[in-house]
Amino acid sequence: MLVFLTRRLLQIIPTLILVSMLIFGLQQLLPGDPALIMAGEERDPIVLQQIREQYRLNEPIPVQYFYWMKGVLSGNLGESMRLKSSVSSLVAEKLPVTLQLAGMALLIALCIGIPAGIVSAVKKETWWDYGANLFALWGLSTPNFWLGILLIFLFSVELGWLPASGYVRLGEDWKQSLATTIMPAFVLGNALAAVLMRHTRSAMLQAMGADYVRTARAKGLNESRVVLKHALRNAMTPVITLLALDFGTLLSGAVLTEQIFTIPGFGKLIVDSVFNRDYAVVQGVVLVTATTYISLNLLADIAYVLVNPRLRG
Amino acid sequence: MSLTIGLEENPWARAWRRLRRRKGAMVALFVVVFLIAVAVFAPLVAPYDPTLTSFTQVRKPPTWAHWFGTDEVGRDVLSRVIWGARASLSAGLVSVGIAVGAGVPLGLLAGYAGGWVDTVLSRIVDAMLAIPFLILAITLSAFLGPSLSNAMIAIGVTATPVFIRLTRGQTLGAKVEDYVEAARAVGNPHWRIALRHLLPNIVPPLLVQASLAIAGAIIAEAALSFLGLGQQPPAPSWGSMLNSAQRFLAQAPWMAFWPGFAIFFAVLSFNLLGDGLRDALDPRHK
Numbered sequence: 001m002l003v004f005l006t007r008r009l010l011q012i013i014p015t016l017i018l019v020s021m022l023i024f025g026l027q028q029l030l031p032g033d034p035a036l037i038m039a040g041e042e043r044d045p046i047v048l049q050q051i052r053e054q055y056r057l058n059e060p061i062p063v064q065y066f067y068w069m070k071g072v073l074s075g076n077l078g079e080s081m082r083l084k085s086s087v088s089s090l091v092a093e094k095l096p097v098t099l100q101l102a103g104m105a106l107l108i109a110l111c112i113g114i115p116a117g118i119v120s121a122v123k124k125e126t127w128w129d130y131g132a133n134l135f136a137l138w139g140l141s142t143p144n145f146w147l148g149i150l151l152i153f154l155f156s157v158e159l160g161w162l163p164a165s166g167y168v169r170l171g172e173d174w175k176q177s178l179a180t181t182i183m184p185a186f187v188l189g190n191a192l193a194a195v196l197m198r199h200t201r202s203a204m205l206q207a208m209g210a211d212y213v214r215t216a217r218a219k220g221l222n223e224s225r226v227v228l229k230h231a232l233r234n235a236m237t238p239v240i241t242l243l244a245l246d247f248g249t250l251l252s253g254a255v256l257t258e259q260i261f262t263i264p265g266f267g268k269l270i271v272d273s274v275f276n277r278d279y280a281v282v283q284g285v286v287l288v289t290a291t292t293y294i295s296l297n298l299l300a301d302i303a304y305v306l307v308n309p310r311l312r313g
Numbered sequence: 314m315s316l317t318i319g320l321e322e323n324p325w326a327r328a329w330r331r332l333r334r335r336k337g338a339m340v341a342l343f344v345v346v347f348l349i350a351v352a353v354f355a356p357l358v359a360p361y362d363p364t365l366t367s368f369t370q371v372r373k374p375p376t377w378a379h380w381f382g383t384d385e386v387g388r389d390v391l392s393r394v395i396w397g398a399r400a401s402l403s404a405g406l407v408s409v410g411i412a413v414g415a416g417v418p419l420g421l422l423a424g425y426a427g428g429w430v431d432t433v434l435s436r437i438v439d440a441m442l443a444i445p446f447l448i449l450a451i452t453l454s455a456f457l458g459p460s461l462s463n464a465m466i467a468i469g470v471t472a473t474p475v476f477i478r479l480t481r482g483q484t485l486g487a488k489v490e491d492y493v494e495a496a497r498a499v500g501n502p503h504w505r506i507a508l509r510h511l512l513p514n515i516v517p518p519l520l521v522q523a524s525l526a527i528a529g530a531i532i533a534e535a536a537l538s539f540l541g542l543g544q545q546p547p548a549p550s551w552g553s554m555l556n557s558a559q560r561f562l563a564q565a566p567w568m569a570f571w572p573g574f575a576i577f578f579a580v581l582s583f584n585l586l587g588d589g590l591r592d593a594l595d596p597r598h599k
Contacts, residue, residue, distance in 0.1 A: 014436050015436055015439045015440050015443065018436055018437060018439070018440035019440040019443050019444065021440075022440055022441065022444075023444075026452060026453070026456055027456070137581060137584060137585065137588075138581075140528075140580075140584055141528070141577055141580040141581035141584050142577055142580075143532050143535055143536070143573065143576045143577065143580070145535075145536065145539050145552075145555060145573075146555060146569075146573030146574075146576060146577065149555065149558070149559055149562065149569045149573065150569070150570075150573070152562060153562050153566050153569065157562055157563045157566075248444075248445035248446065249445070249446075251445045251448065252445040252446050252447035252448060253447075255447055255448060255451065256447070256536055256539070256540075259540065260559070270448060270451065270452075271451065271540060274451055274452060274455040275455070275541075282452060282455075286444055286448060286449075286452060289444065289445060289448060290440075290443040290444045293443050293444075293445070294443050
């Protein structure tokens with residue numbers, strides 16, 4: 001276990017370094033002089049010179065990268081040009097909003113995806129199975145921005161039940177908070193539910209064919225006990241670890257969903273910064289996202305080994 | 314017994330026979346061909362000029378003259394959906410073309426050469442895959458500047474690591490097979506082994522992935538255009554049509570329905586086709 005952990009930890013270091021280089025390198029793709037862009041309307045050469053010195057734009061790129069990384073490692077992700085605040089505090093402010101949304105989406109996805117996957121595996125090649133598969137195809141093929149717009153049309157414009165946009169913090173008024181996030185969470189959860197259903201179905205099909213399930217049936221256990229206690233428990237392990245990989249899907253989805261429902265979260269922060277050429281924020285946010293993704297994968301790998309005694313060396 | 318030897322079916326014919334048995338995949342194939350035809354013959358099929366504005370026809374609900382209604386400046390929504398197929402399908406095909414064109418050779422190289430080449434390429438792939446797809450695509454296309462061709466490049470680059478990883482994995486599995494050993498034993502150069510012996514044997518999973526990737530690329534292009542990073546107005550694209558429709562949801566819901574439905578329809582077809590291809594091409598699948 002210790003060897004596995006050390007090897008796995010050592011493996012993510014070069015990946016993280018490459019991610020940071022990639023993110024930093026993106027800025028170099030930008031046409032034009034970054035100092036001119038930062039200065040905005042200002043064309044005064046003295047101001048431009050000041051900006052160049054302040055952000056070390058005169059230094060060679062590797063040196064600039066070194067200073068950026070030095071800041072990142074000490075928790076300083078840079079400063080937003082537009083919002084005049086540190087990127088770290090922006091991240092700390094916006095991340096909880098997206099986490100609430102992602103958490104609710106995950107809950108919705110689990111409530112739909114796992115039962116659908118179980119039913120379609122247990123009732124393989126029946127109308128239940130076809131129905132669940134159709135649902136998965138629908139979930140995978142519906143662009144979430146379209147689903148969002150349709151929901152707004154139905155529940156906000158036509159029925160007037162839910163607010164079309166905006167966000168209220170959970171701590172302020174939880175009822176209002178749920179009302180503002182239920183539609184976006186459903187939009188996000190819908191796509192994830194489809195993925196979960198497919199994972200669950202294939203894991204359950206595999207488990208249902210295993211020897212221990214036959215043994216459980218031979219013992220005379222009733223079918224629901226066999227399915228839920230014996231097959232499901234074993235099938236859930238790969239499903240839960242695959243969930244970590246779906247985190248990226250959730251964040252990608254949040255970008256558009258937050259845009260449609262004007263929710264001031266992480267995704268909207270990225271889009272707004274991209275449009276306002278606020279590169280320090282873009283770099284910081286992408287770095288935080290990638291690091292979270294890599295860490296979640298690591299945790300999933302460790303969890304996988306922990307719950308599966310046969311993998312413990 | 315000797316009779317059956319002559320009747321050995323070639324693998325592509327078998328795959329086609331299996332694909333034909335799958336109703337869903339065949340319907341999807343038909344829809345894909347239909348959509349491509351619509352995109353190619355857009356000038357002939359579209360009833361109106363997609364950029365022709367008319368201030369007497371602003372936000373009119375569907376009628377016999379305008380089947381899908383008109384938009385906020387009186388343009389025919391049906392004609393725009395038809396022309397929008399060009400942007401979406403070409404984005405899907407071109408960006409996946411970029412991803413396959415870059416990813417497959419690099420994956421072959423990593424898998425076949427092994428050693429440090431493999432280590433370096435695999436770590437780069439890990440790094441790129443650590444950034445969520447749409448976030449990388451948005452960032453890239455914003456840095457490149459908003460246009461349809463830049464969006465295609467951004468999506469293509471973002472989709473490349475998946476193809477590198479898939480090709481590498483398949484190559485690793487195939488290169489220890491006897492036929493590769495035999496090709497090496499008779500003195501074939503490395504490039505010939507890679508291109509003539511390995512590549513044809515790993516095409517099926519790549520084909521499946523390409524079909525699913527086209528579906529993903531169509532959604533990504535629509536998303537970028539929705540955000541204003543893809544096709545620029547007044548040129549029609551399904552994503553940018555949805556963006557302007559959002560502002561008139563209460564007055565003209567048809568503006569939002571049709572372009573979204575077109576995206577759904579196209580993506581669903583490529584997903585179904587990919588699923589069907591997987592079932593048809595996988596030799597383990599009976």
